[in-house]
Amino acid sequence: AQSVAQPEDQVNVAEGNPLTVKCTYSVSGNPYLFWYVQYPNRGLQFLLKYITGDNLVKGSYGFEAEFNKSQTSFHLKKPSALVSDSALYFCAVSEGFSGGYNKLIFGAGTRLAVHP
């Protein structure tokens, strides 16, 4: 069965410092991996995806993520955090593109708090 683990409920970082939000996954086939961000009372906003190719993918708002197949990880990173990055971050996985669609399995989320 597919699953996603986000081991940290909350990550605290000072503005200007680098940030990492961790994600590990479990699928039986080739994974499609995604990061979404959720602001209060808002829907999920797509940040970036890994489908194939380079292990380092770049996304919106200066975020990037590194796919590591041997460690089954897809950690979200940003070189310099902003206070406005404070939000709830979700990692999601789908098992390839079976049947022409990709049902997403989400982690429980990690709350990022960036302090001035």
Place this chain on the structure above:
Amino acid sequence: DTGVSQDPRHKITKRGQNVTFRCDPISEHNRLYWYRQTLGQGPEFLTYFQNEAQLEKSRLLSDRFSAERPKGSFSTLEIQRTEQGDSAMYLCASSLPPEQFFGPGTRLTVL
């Protein structure tokens, strides 16, 4: 606005009542998904449409839940005889694969 829209944004109802939510996807997207998100959890898949065909339903979707997508455009999610455990945020997403784009959600509170 060319994003996914959902209506209503908030719904408060009494236990036992029926409720219906609407989702309007991005116009060129033929794939539409419904998810449910409870407090402190990530979204959980409920059901999926390709055009007007409902191709998968989660076990979370009890027989009190029904979803439709007439003519492959907007979709509705109906919950009959609501229970307090149905209180959650109901999210709709549409897709031009592989990424999914989410609407703002409908927050349901069952009293």
